[in-house]
Amino acid sequence: MEPIRQTFKRKPLCNMILVMLAALPSWAAHAEKKPTALAQAQFNDQFLLRKDGKSVDLSRFKNGNPVQAGTYRADVYVNEAWMGRSDVVLRSVSDDPNNVVFCADRSFLDMAGVDFEKLSPEALAAIRQMTPESCLKLEDLIPSATALFDNAELRLNVSLPQISVRRQARGYVNPEFWDRGVNAAILGYNFNAYRTSTPGLQSSTSYYLGLNGGVNLGDWRLRNFSALTKQSSGDTRFQNTATYLQRDLTDLKSQLTIGDTFTPGQFFDSFSFRGVRLASDDRMLPDSLSGYAPAVRGIARTNAKVTVSQSGNILYETTVAPGQFEINDLYATGYGGDLSVVITEADGSRSSFTVPYASVAQLLRPGVGRYSVTAGRTRDNGLPQVNFVQATYERGMTNSLTLFGGAQVANDYLSAVGGTALNTGIGAFSASVTQSNAKVSEQDVRSGQSYRADYSKLLKDIGTNLSLAAYRYSSSGFMRLQDLLQAKDLLAKGFPGSRIDRQRSQLQLLVNQSLGEKNGSFYLSSSMQNYWNRDGSTMQYQAGYNNNWKMISYSVYLQRQKDLASGATSTQYYASASMPLGREVHSPTLSTSVSKDSAGGSSLQSTLSGVLGEDNAFSYGVSASKSPFSSNASVNGQYRAAYANVGGSYGYTNGGATQMSAQASGAIVAHPGGVTLAQSVGETIGIVEARDAEGASVNTAGVRVDGRGYAVVPYMTPYRLNEIAIDPKGSSTDVELALTSQRVAPRAGAVVMLKYPTVTGRSILFQVTLPNGDGVPFGAEVLDAQGNSVGLAGQGGRVFVRASNEDQGKLLVRWGEAANAQCSVQYQLPPRPKDAKGIVFDTAEARCEFLPQEAGKKQDLKIGKTAGTSVTR
Numbered sequence: 001m002e003p004i005r006q007t008f009k010r011k012p013l014c015n016m017i018l019v020m021l022a023a024l025p026s027w028a029a030h031a032e033k034k035p036t037a038l039a040q041a042q043f044n045d046q047f048l049l050r051k052d053g054k055s056v057d058l059s060r061f062k063n064g065n066p067v068q069a070g071t072y073r074a075d076v077y078v079n080e081a082w083m084g085r086s087d088v089v090l091r092s093v094s095d096d097p098n099n100v101v102f103c104a105d106r107s108f109l110d111m112a113g114v115d116f117e118k119l120s121p122e123a124l125a126a127i128r129q130m131t132p133e134s135c136l137k138l139e140d141l142i143p144s145a146t147a148l149f150d151n152a153e154l155r156l157n158v159s160l161p162q163i164s165v166r167r168q169a170r171g172y173v174n175p176e177f178w179d180r181g182v183n184a185a186i187l188g189y190n191f192n193a194y195r196t197s198t199p200g201l202q203s204s205t206s207y208y209l210g211l212n213g214g215v216n217l218g219d220w221r222l223r224n225f226s227a228l229t230k231q232s233s234g235d236t237r238f239q240n241t242a243t244y245l246q247r248d249l250t251d252l253k254s255q256l257t258i259g260d261t262f263t264p265g266q267f268f269d270s271f272s273f274r275g276v277r278l279a280s281d282d283r284m285l286p287d288s289l290s291g292y293a294p295a296v297r298g299i300a301r302t303n304a305k306v307t308v309s310q311s312g313n314i315l316y317e318t319t320v321a322p323g324q325f326e327i328n329d330l331y332a333t334g335y336g337g338d339l340s341v342v343i344t345e346a347d348g349s350r351s352s353f354t355v356p357y358a359s360v361a362q363l364l365r366p367g368v369g370r371y372s373v374t375a376g377r378t379r380d381n382g383l384p385q386v387n388f389v390q391a392t393y394e395r396g397m398t399n400s401l402t403l404f405g406g407a408q409v410a411n412d413y414l415s416a417v418g419g420t421a422l423n424t425g426i427g428a429f430s431a432s433v434t435q436s437n438a439k440v441s442e443q444d445v446r447s448g449q450s451y452r453a454d455y456s457k458l459l460k461d462i463g464t465n466l467s468l469a470a471y472r473y474s475s476s477g478f479m480r481l482q483d484l485l486q487a488k489d490l491l492a493k494g495f496p497g498s499r500i501d502r503q504r505s506q507l508q509l510l511v512n513q514s515l516g517e518k519n520g521s522f523y524l525s526s527s528m529q530n531y532w533n534r535d536g537s538t539m540q541y542q543a544g545y546n547n548n549w550k551m552i553s554y555s556v557y558l559q560r561q562k563d564l565a566s567g568a569t570s571t572q573y574y575a576s577a578s579m580p581l582g583r584e585v586h587s588p589t590l591s592t593s594v595s596k597d598s599a600g601g602s603s604l605q606s607t608l609s610g611v612l613g614e615d616n617a618f619s620y621g622v623s624a625s626k627s628p629f630s631s632n633a634s635v636n637g638q639y640r641a642a643y644a645n646v647g648g649s650y651g652y653t654n655g656g657a658t659q660m661s662a663q664a665s666g667a668i669v670a671h672p673g674g675v676t677l678a679q680s681v682g683e684t685i686g687i688v689e690a691r692d693a694e695g696a697s698v699n700t701a702g703v704r705v706d707g708r709g710y711a712v713v714p715y716m717t718p719y720r721l722n723e724i725a726i727d728p729k730g731s732s733t734d735v736e737l738a739l740t741s742q743r744v745a746p747r748a749g750a751v752v753m754l755k756y757p758t759v760t761g762r763s764i765l766f767q768v769t770l771p772n773g774d775g776v777p778f779g780a781e782v783l784d785a786q787g788n789s790v791g792l793a794g795q796g797g798r799v800f801v802r803a804s805n806e807d808q809g810k811l812l813v814r815w816g817e818a819a820n821a822q823c824s825v826q827y828q829l830p831p832r833p834k835d836a837k838g839i840v841f842d843t844a845e846a847r848c849e850f851l852p853q854e855a856g857k858k859q860d861l862k863i864g865k866t867a868g869t870s871v872t873r
Contacts, residue, residue, distance in 0.1 A: 067090065067100060067149060067151040068090075068100070069090050069091050069092045069100045070089075071087050071088065071089050071090075072087070072088045072090065072149075072151075072154060073085065073086075073087060073088075074086070074087075074088045074149070074155055074156050075153075075154065075155045075156070076088070076108075076111065076112070076155075076156050076158065077155060077156065077157050077158065078112045078113060078158045078159075078160060078165075079158070079159060079160060079162075079165070082721075082743065083111055083174075084111060084174065084177045085177075086108065086111060088102065088149065088156050089102070089103040089105075089135075090103070090149060091103050091135045093135070101135065101137055102137075102138060102147040102149060102156065103134075103135035103136060103137075104136050104137070104138045104141060104147070105127075105130065105136065106127050109127070109141070111174070111176075112158060112160065112165075113160075113165050113166045114142070114160065114164055114165065114166070115164060115165060115166045118163060118164045119141065119142070119164070123140070123141040123142070126140075126141065127141070138158070142160060142161065142164050144159075144161050145158070145159060145160050145161065145164070146158070146159045147159075172286045173286070173719065173720065173721060173745045175250045175284075177745060178250070178719060178745050178746070178747050179744050179745060179746045179747060179750060179752045180219055180746075180747050180750055181216060181746060181747065181750030181751040181752045181753070182216070182671060182672055182687075182751055182752070183216055183217055183218070183672070184215075184216045184669060184670060184671045184672075184687075184751035185213075185215045185216070185669070185670040186212075186213060186214050186215075186216075186667060186668070186669050186670075186681065186685070186751070187211065187212075187213040187667060187668045187669075188211070188212040188665075188666070188667040188680060188681055189209065189210065189211055189664075189665060189666060189667070189668075190208075190209070190210040190663075190664075190680070191207075191208070191209050191662075191665065192207070192208045192661065192662070192663050193205065193206070193207050193208075193661060193662045193663075194206050194659075194660075194661045195659070195660045195661070196657065196658070196659050197657065197658045197659075198655075198656070199655070199656040199657070202233075203232070204231075204232055204233070205231075205232040206229070206231050206232070207228075207229065207231075208227065208228070208229050209227065209228040209229075210225075210226075210227045211224070211225070211226050211227065211228070212224070212225050214749070216750065216751055219247045219248070219747075220245055220246070221245070221246050221247065221749040221750075222243075222244075222245055223242070223243070223244055223245075223246065223749070224240070224242070224243045225241040225243075226238065226239060226240045226241055226243075227239045227241065240260070242259070242260050242261045242262070242272075243259050243260045244257050244258060244259030244260055244261045245257070245258045245259055246258070246749065248281065248284070248748055249278075250284075252278075252280075253280060253284040253285065254279060254280050254281055254284075255277075255278075255279055255281045255748070256276075256277075256278050257276070257277045257278075257279075258275075258276050259274065260272070260273075260274045260379060261273070261277065263277070263390060264277075264279065264372050264374070264392070266361070266372075266392065267392050267404070267406045267417045267432070267434075268390060268392075268406065268408050268415070268417070268480075268481070269480050269481075269482060271378060271379075271380055271481070271482055272378070272379040272380055273374070273377060273378055273379050273388070274376050274379050275374065275375050275376015275377060276374070276376060277372065277373070277374040277375075277376075278372070278373045278374075279371065279373070279374075280369075280370040280371050280372065281748070283719050283720075283748065284719050285368075287720070296308055296327040296339065296341055300343055300345065304343050304344060304345045305317065305318075305343075305344040306327065306341065306342070306343055306344075307341070307342045307344070308327065308339055308340070308341050309340045309342075315339070340352065341353050361430070361454075362394065362402055362404055362419070362421035362430045362454075363396070363402050363421045363423055363428060363430075364394055364395065364396030365396045366396045366397065366398055366399055367396060368395075368396045369393065369394065369395045369396070370393070370394045370395075371391070371392065371394075372390075372391065373389075373390075373391045374390045374391070375388070375389045375390075376388065378410075378481075378485065380482070380485065382489070383482075383485040383486065383489050384485050384488050384489055384492070386410045386411040386412075386413075386485065387410065387411060388408065388409060388410035388411075388413075388481065389407075389408075389409045389410075390406070390407070390408045390409075391406055391407055392404065392405070392406030392417075393405060393406065400422055400423045400424065401420065401421075401422060401423075402420065402421040402422075403419075403420055404418070404419055404420070404421070404432070405417060405418040405419070408481060410481055410484075412438065412439035412440075412484065413436070413437070413438050413439070413479075413481055414436070415434055415435060415436040415480075415481070416434070416435050417432055417433070417434040417435075418432065418433060419431055419432025419433065419452075420432075426457065427455055427456060428454075428455065429453070429454070429455055430452075430453065430454040430455075431451075431452070431453045431454075432451075432452050433449055433450070433451055433452075434450040434451075434452075434478070435447070435448075435449050436448060436449075436450070436478050436479050436480070438479040438483070438484045439484075440479075440484065440487045440491065441491060446477040446478075446479055447477050447478075448474065448475035448476060448477030448478030448479070449474070449475050449478055450472065450473070450474040450475070450478045451472065451473050451474075452470070452471070452472040453470070453471050453472075454469065454470045455469040455470075456469065462513075469508070469509050469510075470506075470507070471505070471506070471508075472503075472505065472506045473504070473505045474502070474503055474504060474505070474532075476502075476504075476532050478502075479502065483500055483502055486500045487500055499533070500533070501531050501533060501534065502531060502532045502533060503529060503530075503531055503532075504529075504530050504532045505528075505529065505530055506528070506529040507526075507527065507528045507529070508525075508526070508527045509524070509525065509526045509527075510523075510524075510525045511523065511524045511525070519547065520545060520546050520547025520548070521545070521546055521547075522543070522544070522545050523542075523543070523544050524541075524542070524543045525542045525543075526539070526540065526541045526542070527539070527540050528540075531564075534564065536562075536564055536567055537562070537564065538561075538562060538563065538564040539560075539561065539562040540559070540560070540561040540562075541558075541561070542557070542558070542559050543557070543558045544556065544557040544558070545557075551580060552577055552578070553577065553578050553579070554575070554576065554577040554578075555575070555576055556573075556575045557573070557574040557575070558571070558573055558574075559571070559572045559574075560572075569598075570597060570598050570599070571598040572595065572596070572597045572598075573595065573596045573597070574593065574594075574595045575593065575594055575595075576591060576592065576593035576594075577591070577592055577593075578590065578591035578592075581608075586610060586611060586616075587610070588608050588609060588610035589608070589609050589610060590606070590607070590608055591606070591608075591609070592604075592605070592606045592607075593605050593606075601627065601628065602627065602628065603626065603627040604625065604626050604627075605623060605624070605625035605626075606623065606624055606625075607621055607622070607623035608621070608622045608623070609621040609622075615640075615697070615701055615702050616701070617639060617640045617641065617701075617702050618637065618638070618639050618640075619637065619638045619639075619640075620635075620636065620637045620638075621635070621636045621637075622634075622635050623635075630653050630654055630655060631653070631654045632651055632652060632654065633651065633652055634649060634650065634652070634659070635649065635650055635651075636648070636649035636650075637649075638663075640679065640701065640702040641679075641702065642677075642678075642679070642702055642703055642704045642706065642711070643666060643677035643678065643679070643706075644664055644665065644666030644677065644678075644679065645663075645664070645665045645666060645679055645680060646662075646663065646664045647662070647663045647664075648660075648661060648662045648663065665679075665680045666678060666679055666680060667679070667680060667681045667712070667714075669681070669685070669687065669712050669751070671687050671710075671751060671753065672753065673687065673689055673708070673709075673710055673753075674710065676706065676708075676710045676711070676712050677706075677712075678703075678711075678712030678714065679702060679703065679712070680714060681712060681714040681715070682714055682715040682716070683718070683748060683749055684716045684718045684747075684748060684749055684750055684751075685712055685713060685714055685715075685716060685750075685751055685752075686712070686713035686716055686722070686724055686744065686746070686751070686752045686753075686754055687710060687711075687712060687713070687751060687752070687753050687754065688705065688710065688711040688712075688713060688724065688726065688754050688756065689709060689710055689753060689755045689756065690705050690709055690711075690726060690737060690755075690756040690758055691758050691760075692709060692732065692734075692735045692758050692760045693705045693709060693728065693731045693732075693735050693737060693756070693758055694706065694707045694709065694731060695730035695731045695732070696726050696727060696728050696729070696730055696731040696737070697726070697729065697730055698711050698713055698725070698726055698727075699723070699724065699725040699726075699727070700713055700714065700715075704730065705726070705731070709758075713754075716744075716746055718745075718746055718748035718749070718750070719745060719746075719747065719748070720745060721743045721744070721745050722743065722744055722745070722746065723741060723742070723743045724741065724742055724743075724744065724754055725740060725741040726740050726741070726756055727740075728740070733763050733841045734760060734761060734763050734802070735758050735759070735760050736759040736760075736761075736802055737756055737757075737758055738756070738757040738758065738759060739756050740756070742754050742756070759802060761802040761803050762802070762803050762807075762829070762832070762842065763800070763801075763802050763803075763841035763842065764800070764801055764802075764803055764827075764829070764841060764842045764843070764844055765798060765799070765800050765841055765842070765843045765844070766798070766799040766800075766801065766811075766825070766827075766843075766844050766845070766846050767797060767798060767843070767845045767846070768797045768798075768813060768825060768846050768847075768848050769797055769845075769846075769847055770823065770847075770848055771847065771848075771850070774797070775793075775796045775797020775798075776793045776797045776799070776813050776815070776823070776848055777793060777815045778793055778794065778795055779792060779793060780792065780793040780813050780814060780815035781793075781813070781814050782801060782811055782812070782813055783811065783812045783814065784801075784803070784809065784810070784811060784812075785809065785810040785811075785812075787812075790802065790803075790811075793813065793815075799811075799813070800841075803827075807828065807829045807830070807832075808826075808827060808828045808829065809826075809827060810824060810825065810826045810827075811824065811825040811826075811827070812824050812825075813825065813848050819850065819851050819852065820850055822850070822851045823848035823849055823850045823851060824848065824849055824851060825846045825847070825848050825849075827846055829842060829844065
């Protein structure tokens with residue numbers, strides 16, 4: 001089935017006039033509405049009387065904008081929620097070809113989320129007995145259900161009673177509509193060249209080229225990450241970081257990875273390996289089920305309204321039936337803050353309670369599990385390679401309890417971890433114990449434990465967010481797998497294995513404190529660690545304050561650190577302020593900073609920076625700094641083009657030293673439509689195809705359709721609806737986009753194709769007059785020589801059409817059935833200069849000649865006598 005995409009049709013001027021003319025409801029055409037309702041959708045043509053007292057014939061619109069029976073590819077909305085894109089079957093059920101109804105089938109009902117257990121026995125029997133020729137009306141299957149088809153928008157609006165719909169998590173996208181994309185190849189690059197030159201010394205130049213490439217074939221993605229480096233005084237070095245095959249497994253909500261990559265680092269330290277990994281992918285879950293948020297349970301006496309809020313912000317509101325209820329699809333909100341639940345009964349009475357909500361990384365929702373299984377061979381450069389197996393599993397047991405565990409097995413090594421995470425009223429806790437057994441040599445076998453505890457809490461009353469407090473202690477016999485491999489490597493080289501650094505304890509703390517709306521915020525972070533085989537410890541403290549005064553932003557910062565090797569302590573002080581130099585969009589910003597360290601060094605720096613261009617594509621900076629020993633000045637600039645990001649910098653010091661650099665990053669994408677250059681791309685991308693729409697912009701900064709009609713949309717979010725919109729501004733006025741927006745849910749790593757049909761033709765605004773000099777009637781229909789409707793007449797006889805690319809053509813203007821209610825125009829336009837194409841549309845004056853009597857039939861669209869035209873721009 002075609003992947004889900006939401007489409008919005010950009011209406012040309014003629015359709016806008018049609019809406020004003022008909023004054024009809026937005027649904028345009030009905031799908032199974034009673035004839036009595038249709039009779040009310042008529043327009044009084046007496047409002048459009050001509051000079052001769054006769055009205056314009058609007059009989060074709062008496063039942064709305066009529067739609068013919070057939071199969072349409074349309075977007076399906078159920079209770080205002082977009083469900084996907086599917087084939088919509090409309091069939092005539094009477095002698096009136098315009099009276100069509102929507103035909104439902106089992107696959108559609110399943111797509112719409114209908115709960116089949118709630119259907120009547122008669123409805124279930126009709127579904128079981130249906131044939132390809134059957135047409136089941138939605139309202140016959142589900143009482144009070146309606147289906148309205150919008151022909152202009154290619155949209156089916158379905159309304160279903162809530163009782164007949166299955167309950168699904170918010171943000172749910174049916175995996176059936178996840179788009180695996182097309183076969184494609186990608187090569188991303190990031191190049192940097194840096195050169196320094198100092199008088200009396202040899203100049204130094206370094207080059208770096210980072211590459212991330214891949215090939216997509218069906219459901220499989222081949223990826224490679226590598227780097228090429230070169231120093232002016234050394235050899236060229238190539239490093240392969242990772243090369244692997246990957247695909248997602250929908251039923252398991254997992255990713256299968258085969259090749260050279262890295263182990264997950266949640267419970268065991270991450271390292272490079274060659275092998276196979278199968279692991280859960282939380283991105284496949286709806287937003288309302290990923291991350292951690294507690295389930296809210298309670299009891300309602302009546303049909304009650306339940307409101308869930310956090311710090312005064314409403315997160316969720318719904319209506320529940322009498323009895324016990326459960327809300328388990330709240331969106332995760334980071335480190336939380338207790339939830340306030342208010343139950344408003346039908347008689348207006350209210351009750352409330354609080355649900356504790358604090359989060360650490362290990363917490364999962366009740367009933368949610370997460371696993372990872374990895375098997376292969378270690379791949380750390382310079383160390384012995386061993387086979388290993390690693391597996392972990394986590395499970396949310398209740399609102400307050402998550403359990404997790406895992407094991408790591410390798411040659412001469414075994415470790416196991418077990419732990420729990422708790423959500424309590426005083427904060428979120430996590431605690432775990434890891435036991436290891438390592439055989440360094442026949443005479444050196446070690447075992448030990450590592451204990452870890454984490455805590456986080458948001459104290460909303462005082463504005464304190466204790467977002468991370470972690471402590472880890474390892475006994476003297478505890479070894480990680482990497483520690484064992486390093487020890488074996490030292491022994492092989494004749495050194496004692498005790499020389500490796502083995503961590504004894506580590507403490508981390510991060511606090512953010514809000515001081516009020518106008519008083520700014522304060523933050524503090526610190527870390528400390530020591531080792532079994534070394535004296536002393538490393539310590540680092542950071543503290544800062546940020547605030548604004550009118551248009552000025554300012555901050556102060558303090559850092560103090562202690563080096564393990566030397567034991568020396570250093571302190572740095574930093575203060576900065578910045579303000580815009582004007583209120584215009586592209587006003588530059590002036591920033592000034594001063595820094596000082598405990599050794600007595602200080603510096604002062606000022607920078608002027610800003611952006612330019614319609615899309616802020618160009619950014620620049622000019623800076624100057626002064627210290628006790630030197631002063632320097634520098635300039636830098638970056639340009640974000642549609643096909644790459646480029647930049648450069650230059651600096652000069654008062655001693656004559658100079659610095660220069662150049663950067664370029666982007667990607668090359670090969671796809672079924674050819675090869676397209678792009679900005680830097682992420683894991684999942686889209687290819688926009690809009691033929692002849694060169695210059696049209698996509699709703700991603702700097703991305704425009706190229707001369708071949710393609711554009712690359714980077715950094716799409718997998719398994720989520722991504723809306724890709726095209727703005728025709730910047731493209732030729734001779735090109736009309738039939739669609740300007742689509743929605744798609746790509747699979748991870750996919751390259752999805754998004755085709756935007758275009759209509760190309762010379763755009764002309766005609767001033768059409770009848771032989772007596774009057775303009776053709778307002779609302780008259782305009783058709784081309786093939787009988788296609790191309791527009792409607794506006795006020796004063798103005799007609800906007802997009803003709804064929806030929807410089808001449810014929811039009812039929814019709815406002816009734818009689819011969820004197822139809823006339824023809826034959827136009828001859830001068831050739832348009834190549835440099836004028838697409839800049840403005842043509843304007844032309846044309847006379848419309850009445851058709852001969854025998855040509856006045858509606859089905860006869862042959863053009864009569866020729867009328868002259870004159871063209872201006």
